[in-house]
Amino acid sequence: MESDKNNGMSRTAPMLEAVNLTKRYDDGVLALDDLNLSVFPGRAYAMLGANGAGKTTTINLFLNFIDPTEGEARVAGVASHRDPLLIREKVSYVSENVMLYMNFSAVQNLDFFARLSGRSKGFRRDECRDVLRRVGLEDDCHDRKLKTFSKGMRQKCGIAIAVIKGAPAILLDEPTSGLDPKAAFEFMNLLDSLRAEGRAILMSTHDIFRAREIADDIGIVKEGRLVMQRSREELEGEDLEKIYLDYMSGLS
Amino acid sequence: MIGIVVKKELFETVGSKKFHISFAVCSVLILLAFYAGIRNHQNNVERYEASKADNLRKLEGLKEWHEVENYRIFLPPRPLESLVGGVSNDIGRTIVIQRGNELEAEGSRFGDDPVFAVFGFLDLEFIFQIVLTLFAILFAYDSVNGEKERGTLRLTFSNPIPKSSYILGKWTGSFVAVCLPLMIPLLTGCLMPPVLGVGLSGGEWLRLGLVILSGLLLFGAFLAMSIMVSVFTKRSSSSFLVLLVIWIFVILIIPRTAVVLAARAVETPSVDELAAKKSSFARQLMMEDREKVDGYRGSGGSDMEAMMREFQEFMNGIQEERRKKTDEYNARLNEERRNKQIVQEKTAFGLARISPSATFTLAAASLARTSLDQKERFLGEAGRYQETYGRFMLDKTGIASGLRVIRISDGDREEGEAKASIDPGEIPVFDFHEVSTAECVKGSIPDMGLLLIFNLAFFALAYFRFLRYDVR
Numbered sequence: 001m002e003s004d005k006n007n008g009m010s011r012t013a014p015m016l017e018a019v020n021l022t023k024r025y026d027d028g029v030l031a032l033d034d035l036n037l038s039v040f041p042g043r044a045y046a047m048l049g050a051n052g053a054g055k056t057t058t059i060n061l062f063l064n065f066i067d068p069t070e071g072e073a074r075v076a077g078v079a080s081h082r083d084p085l086l087i088r089e090k091v092s093y094v095s096e097n098v099m100l101y102m103n104f105s106a107v108q109n110l111d112f113f114a115r116l117s118g119r120s121k122g123f124r125r126d127e128c129r130d131v132l133r134r135v136g137l138e139d140d141c142h143d144r145k146l147k148t149f150s151k152g153m154r155q156k157c158g159i160a161i162a163v164i165k166g167a168p169a170i171l172l173d174e175p176t177s178g179l180d181p182k183a184a185f186e187f188m189n190l191l192d193s194l195r196a197e198g199r200a201i202l203m204s205t206h207d208i209f210r211a212r213e214i215a216d217d218i219g220i221v222k223e224g225r226l227v228m229q230r231s232r233e234e235l236e237g238e239d240l241e242k243i244y245l246d247y248m249s250g251l252s
Numbered sequence: 253m254i255g256i257v258v259k260k261e262l263f264e265t266v267g268s269k270k271f272h273i274s275f276a277v278c279s280v281l282i283l284l285a286f287y288a289g290i291r292n293h294q295n296n297v298e299r300y301e302a303s304k305a306d307n308l309r310k311l312e313g314l315k316e317w318h319e320v321e322n323y324r325i326f327l328p329p330r331p332l333e334s335l336v337g338g339v340s341n342d343i344g345r346t347i348v349i350q351r352g353n354e355l356e357a358e359g360s361r362f363g364d365d366p367v368f369a370v371f372g373f374l375d376l377e378f379i380f381q382i383v384l385t386l387f388a389i390l391f392a393y394d395s396v397n398g399e400k401e402r403g404t405l406r407l408t409f410s411n412p413i414p415k416s417s418y419i420l421g422k423w424t425g426s427f428v429a430v431c432l433p434l435m436i437p438l439l440t441g442c443l444m445p446p447v448l449g450v451g452l453s454g455g456e457w458l459r460l461g462l463v464i465l466s467g468l469l470l471f472g473a474f475l476a477m478s479i480m481v482s483v484f485t486k487r488s489s490s491s492f493l494v495l496l497v498i499w500i501f502v503i504l505i506i507p508r509t510a511v512v513l514a515a516r517a518v519e520t521p522s523v524d525e526l527a528a529k530k531s532s533f534a535r536q537l538m539m540e541d542r543e544k545v546d547g548y549r550g551s552g553g554s555d556m557e558a559m560m561r562e563f564q565e566f567m568n569g570i571q572e573e574r575r576k577k578t579d580e581y582n583a584r585l586n587e588e589r590r591n592k593q594i595v596q597e598k599t600a601f602g603l604a605r606i607s608p609s610a611t612f613t614l615a616a617a618s619l620a621r622t623s624l625d626q627k628e629r630f631l632g633e634a635g636r637y638q639e640t641y642g643r644f645m646l647d648k649t650g651i652a653s654g655l656r657v658i659r660i661s662d663g664d665r666e667e668g669e670a671k672a673s674i675d676p677g678e679i680p681v682f683d684f685h686e687v688s689t690a691e692c693v694k695g696s697i698p699d700m701g702l703l704l705i706f707n708l709a710f711f712a713l714a715y716f717r718f719l720r721y722d723v724r
């Protein structure tokens with residue numbers, strides 16, 4: 001069943017695709033060197049890498065917050081630097097520290113970002129509450145100001161914003177860093193359900209166990225280069241932590 | 253898209269504690285300015301009426317017109333002056349009128365109540381210039397870089413919103429968010445004059461409305477400038493510092509420096525220098541006349557009365573001539589000084605207009621008729637009145653000059669014999685013709701236009717910089 005779905009999906013076009021993606025910053029740092037990866041609808045891709053490996057740079061390139069030096073970051077087949085506004089309709093983004101308007105309530109934040117995402121027509125405010133419940137925020141905190149929220153709750157709010165946008169692709173930059181195990185577990189369940197809806201998920205993380213749990217494909221990035229990429233099936237029975245540490249210490 | 257940002261900006265601003273506190277402070281100050289202004293005006297009216305009555309009372313009981321001295325005219329107080337002080341508190345509001353004397357306004361409000369001169373009045377102009385500009389900076393200094401620091405800018409731009417829409421929305425939103433609430437105390441303040449019994453004419457309402465509009469334009473200029481600085485600087489703490497420095501320059505340093513520079517550029521003789529020149533000229537004429545008097549030979553004869561009359565006529569002639577010469581000389585000196593002063597003022601004001609706050613001051617003062625022109629106008633009107641007064645006195649006394657003349661009693665009239673007192677009511681009334689409303693408004697339009705240009709220029713800079721802004 002699972003493999004049927006994957007086979008079906010892999011024949012469709014990738015939702016997110018990095019093609020020879022290279023980024024050299026103005027100060028000469030080569031942050032990303034010829035990266036190639038694809039994320040298909042209904043699949044999750046985890047980028048593993050140390051601090052400074054180039055994970056955030058990759059996500060910034062997909063969002064066209066920066067222009068690539070070479071290559072392309074494509075969303076639904078469109079290079080992000082060719083039509084930034086179009087691709088921003090198609091991706092949701094959850095940052096490492098979800099920072100929202102602290103003086104707004106959860107509902108107000110959600111409402112604002114939902115409208116920004118282009119959903120102003122036919123959008124009902126009740127929908128915000130439904131989505132907040134779905135990500136695990138109970139009714140009693142819907143109207144509380146964000147500044148009273150814990151980091152885990154803010155992160156849930158962030159994913160609620162990604163959910164309500166309804167975009168086919170989701171980019172997450174270290175979404176579980178700093179979350180306690182329970183919050184991280186709930187977060188992963190949520191991602192799982194989004195993937196089941198057919199969204200393409202690209203997530204950067206240093207959390208090997210979470211990555212293994214959720215990802216259909218795992219890539220290890222080191223100093224801007226993709227040094228390993230394997231599917232869940234290929235990793236069956238392997239010790240991912242050992243593989244990762246070997247790559248990091250340069251043994252492989 | 254713009255609407256969404258505007259709405260968010262509005263809610264975010266109005267919902268913040270910072271806003272509640274500063275809005276309360278501003279409201280209290282605005283209302284206080286209106287209240288104090290109106291009370292101040294009422295006091296001024298009282299004082300004005302009292303001085304006028306006193307002026308006439310001093311003449312009561314005088315038997316002869318030539319005994320009239322120190323007749324004064326007064327600059328009538330107007331409600332808008334108390335709201336936009338301008339120079340109205342510094343200029344003399346009283347002029348002593350005599351035939352042929354040189355007119356000098358005295359009795360300024362600051363002279364009468366020196367304690368106010370120390371800090372000045374809390375008027376609407378002060379509120380707009382000091383309080384509201386700070387208010388604008390406080391609200392917009394981190395408008396863009398603050399969102400970047402807080403991380404909301406990234407999330408915002410992960411959505412399909414064009415940068416131009418965002419910055420336009422920011423600008424409109426912050427303007428609406430702080431201006432609309434301010435309209436509450438401002439409009440309440442406008443209700444105060446009629447409620448407290450000070451009626452404003454249609455022209456005064458229009459001018460007051462335009463003063464408020466210029467104030468809002470100044471506010472807008474500072475808001476746009478703050479947004480601009482927040483786009484150009486990385487961190488909100490540095491944009492706040494930069495803005496404070498700019499504020500000090502714009503509000504305090506530029507206008508003062510402009511005056512100093514203009515004084516350097518255009519030299520104007522001081523009042524004292526002028527007075528010295530005038531008195532030395534007068535002394536010289538007096539010497540010449542004394543020689544003429546020494547050389548006086550009457551036509552002779554034994555009729556004492558006729559001889560006196562002849563001498564009187566001779567003296568009148570000399571004095572009249574001297575007066576004419578002095579007047580001409582003084583007028584020429586004054587004119588020269590005045591012309592230089594005008595050039596100096598123009599230079600100073602022109603330079604000061606780099607500062608939006610100075611531009612606002614000039615616009616507001618011209619609308620409230622409290623600009624420097626008002627002083628000139630009062631003197632001019634007084635000069636015209638002096639002629640009327642002179643003709644009237646000549647008619648009454650037959651003496652051409654203000655100098656006291658020894659009058660020889662007819663002898664016919666006994667000491668105790670009652671002579672009717674003069675009627676001070678016969679003295680022509682001084683009627684101050686003010687600059688027309690249309691002219692006031694016309695005079696302020698260039699400055700209001702300049703304020704608008706400041707708004708647009710600051711925003712344009714912010715706009716084009718933001719199009720290339722790194723939202724990460």
Ligand SMILES: Nc1ncnc2c1ncn2[C@@H]1O[C@H](COP(=O)(O)OP(=O)(O)O)[C@@H](O)[C@H]1O
Nearest residue numbers: 025027029031050051052053054055056057058
């Ligand atoms: N704006 C920038 N200018 C110059 N170098 C940068 C910039 N942002 C990141 N880098 C460098 O690029 C490399 C990759 O950074 P990043 O993508 O943030 O790593 P990660 O998210 O994997 O920790 C690092 O060496 C970092 O120092």
Ligand SMILES: [Mg+2]
Nearest residue numbers: 055056057173
């Ligand atoms: Mg990172």
